[in-house]
Amino acid sequence: xxxRLECVRMLRSRRPALAVASLVFxxxxxxxGFYTYAQTQTGGEVDFRYTYENRSYFNGLxxxxxxxxxxxxxxxxxxxxxxxxxxxxxxxxxxxMRLLLARPLSRARLFSTKLSLALAYSTALTGGFLxxxxxxxxxxxxxxxxxxxxxxxxxxxxxxxxxQALALQRFLWIWPVASLAMTAPLCLSFLLSAYLRSxxxxxxxxxxxxxxxxxxxxxxxxEELRPWLFTSSMSYWRELLxxxxxxxxxxxxxxxxxxxxxxxxxxxxxxxxxxxEP
Amino acid sequence: MxxxxxxxxxxxxxxxxxxxxFELGAGEIAALxxxxxxxxxxxxxxxxxxxxxxxxxxxxxxxxxxxDRRRVMExxxxxxxxxxLFEGLTAREHLRYLGNISRKGRPRLRAGEIEEALERVGLSxxxxxxxxxxxxxxxxxxxxxxxxxxxxxxxxxxxxxxxLDPLAVLELRKILVRLRExxxxxxxxxxxxxxxxxLLVDHLLVLNEGRCLFKGQPHELSKGNRVTRLRASDTExxxxxxxxxxxxxxxxxNGELQLAGTAHDLEQVRTKLNAAxxxxxxxxxxxLSFEQALLERLKAARRNSSCEADSxxxxxxxxxxxxxxxxx
Numbered sequence: 001x002x003x004r005l006e007c008v009r010m011l012r013s014r015r016p017a018l019a020v021a022s023l024v025f026x027x028x029x030x031x032x033g034f035y036t037y038a039q040t041q042t043g044g045e046v047d048f049r050y051t052y053e054n055r056s057y058f059n060g061l062x063x064x065x066x067x068x069x070x071x072x073x074x075x076x077x078x079x080x081x082x083x084x085x086x087x088x089x090x091x092x093x094x095x096x097m098r099l100l101l102a103r104p105l106s107r108a109r110l111f112s113t114k115l116s117l118a119l120a121y122s123t124a125l126t127g128g129f130l131x132x133x134x135x136x137x138x139x140x141x142x143x144x145x146x147x148x149x150x151x152x153x154x155x156x157x158x159x160x161x162x163x164q165a166l167a168l169q170r171f172l173w174i175w176p177v178a179s180l181a182m183t184a185p186l187c188l189s190f191l192l193s194a195y196l197r198s199x200x201x202x203x204x205x206x207x208x209x210x211x212x213x214x215x216x217x218x219x220x221x222x223e224e225l226r227p228w229l230f231t232s233s234m235s236y237w238r239e240l241l242x243x244x245x246x247x248x249x250x251x252x253x254x255x256x257x258x259x260x261x262x263x264x265x266x267x268x269x270x271x272x273x274x275x276x277e278p
Numbered sequence: 279m280x281x282x283x284x285x286x287x288x289x290x291x292x293x294x295x296x297x298x299x300f301e302l303g304a305g306e307i308a309a310l311x312x313x314x315x316x317x318x319x320x321x322x323x324x325x326x327x328x329x330x331x332x333x334x335x336x337x338x339x340x341x342x343x344x345x346d347r348r349r350v351m352e353x354x355x356x357x358x359x360x361x362x363l364f365e366g367l368t369a370r371e372h373l374r375y376l377g378n379i380s381r382k383g384r385p386r387l388r389a390g391e392i393e394e395a396l397e398r399v400g401l402s403x404x405x406x407x408x409x410x411x412x413x414x415x416x417x418x419x420x421x422x423x424x425x426x427x428x429x430x431x432x433x434x435x436x437x438x439x440x441x442l443d444p445l446a447v448l449e450l451r452k453i454l455v456r457l458r459e460x461x462x463x464x465x466x467x468x469x470x471x472x473x474x475x476x477l478l479v480d481h482l483l484v485l486n487e488g489r490c491l492f493k494g495q496p497h498e499l500s501k502g503n504r505v506t507r508l509r510a511s512d513t514e515x516x517x518x519x520x521x522x523x524x525x526x527x528x529x530x531x532n533g534e535l536q537l538a539g540t541a542h543d544l545e546q547v548r549t550k551l552n553a554a555x556x557x558x559x560x561x562x563x564x565x566l567s568f569e570q571a572l573l574e575r576l577k578a579a580r581r582n583s584s585c586e587a588d589s590x591x592x593x594x595x596x597x598x599x600x601x602x603x604x605x606x
Contacts, residue, residue, distance in 0.1 A: 005375040012366030095362025277328035
């Protein structure tokens with residue numbers, strides 16, 4: 001019954017609608033960005049279906065890949081972090097945590113229900129965003145084979161070619177893999193939320209910490225730190241877009257992210273089970 | 279149902295509860311009374327297992343709330359103030375979802391039970407409206423309804439009459455009495471509305487700054503408590519003269535003074551006043567009402583604390599005549 005209660009509350013909240021609206025807005029901005037960039041590059045003579053850097057390889061799948069790449073790193077973690085903040089700190093701040101704890105329900109069960117629901121939400125949001133990006137790419141540009149070159153996304157050090165069917169299959173694989181990657185910031189936000197009673201502080205700290213770690217993991221100065229940061233492994237889903245997937249690297253990153261997630265959620269549960277509710 | 283022995287709780291260096299002894303049996307109704315910050319909600323939070331006692335022992339339904347909160351909640355139900363509810367859910371959904379949490383081995387709540395609870399608090403007609411649109415009083419009533427669904431053995435209510443109109447307060451009193459008579463429900467409530475407490479409860483625990491100020495039946499609080507009032511030709515000077523002689527007084531209105539305590543040697547008082555050229559026009563003893571008796575206790579506690587700590591403390595209550603008297 002607690003799971004049903006939490007589901008109903010989430011669905012009736014504005015959070016999912018707000019997240020979807022923001023992601024749609026982000027995709028619209030990306031589309032606009034591509035279009036204006038193309039206009040600049042072609043001196044205003046733009047045929048949107050075959051523009052951007054190179055008309056030979058840009059299509060709806062490339063657009064979806066670019067949109068997901070940036071959205072995954074910068075937009076989705078914000079909503080995921082907010083989810084952690086809402087579930088523990090938000091509930092505490094609103095006083096409803098006491099309402100739940102005043103029922104014969106163990107803290108461990110309450111925590112695991114909330115975490116499971118947040119994980120499901122994060123997975124749905126990741127999949128929804130990916131599907132939306134593919135849909136917008138199909139409608140606005142049109143699909144085709146995926147060609148990746150060394151460049152902006154640092155996805156490949158050489159030219160990679162995936163035909164459309166294979167690329168779509170790989171996009172499908174990306175969903176669970178990217179969802180797993182998103183569990184680490186989600187569990188981090190639960191951890192901070194178990195300590196900070198203000199939801200604003202919990203969300204702000206989660207987002208700030210994620211961004212700091214993300215930036216550190218992207219800067220070459222901190223190369224020695226990278227293996228110790230969960231953000232270094234988060235973009236491992238890009239491996240799935242290679243012609244030959246390095247499964248060992250995928251498994252290592254997945255294991256690392258799962259480890260971080262278990263650590264964060266374990267610490268969060270330990271804190272939640274022993275904290276007072278004044 | 280509740281047994282506290284030497285219960286204490288600290289928030290950092292501050293003692294929120296200090297050595298509280300309290301017993302509440304099945305079918306009894308008790309009230310926690312005291313000014314804001316006296317430790318009432320801290321006591322209830324400890325009983326709910328939300329706070330870990332720093333010292334002493336506390337058992338609710340035979341279990342330690344901090345360690346066995348889940349078992350305590352199988353028998354007891356709490357409604358804290360202000361009532362926190364899920365804004366997106368309707369009143370009926372609140373009762374259905376909360377009432378069916380963790381009912382292992384027991385059948386689910388029947389629709390009739392939910393209807394009965396809603397009707398009992400007067401929310402039947404708005405049962406399918408979302409709580410976000412409810413007034414404070416309606417939230418308070420829903421909080422009571424959820425605490426009664428399913429019916430517990432012990433009901434703990436924090437400021438249950440806040441935001442309720444007089445009729446609803448009367449109805450609440452009837453509900454609690456009926457539940458006690460029919461089902462042997464034990465009730466512990468904290469309240470500022472002393473008149474309600476006086477009419478309803480079997481036991482009273484008065485707290486002040488985390489310490490027990492009085493414990494017993496309400497009528498015992500005012501039993502034997504009498505004050506002496508006097509009228510003098512110059513009340514201001516009379517107060518100074520008496521203070522210098524060791525009698526503290528408080529203005530009682532209409533040019534009268536009230537002597538703290540009751541055992542006063544009136545002949546000595548008259549002699550002192552006469553020596554200062556002040557005429558004693560009259561004096562009389564007066565029994566204290568429940569509220570006045572409580573007020574006197576709190577004032578006495580304040581005076582004692584001031585002496586002990588050599589600094590003034592403030593005792594405030596949120597509403598009612600006591601608050602006004604204390605501020606005066």
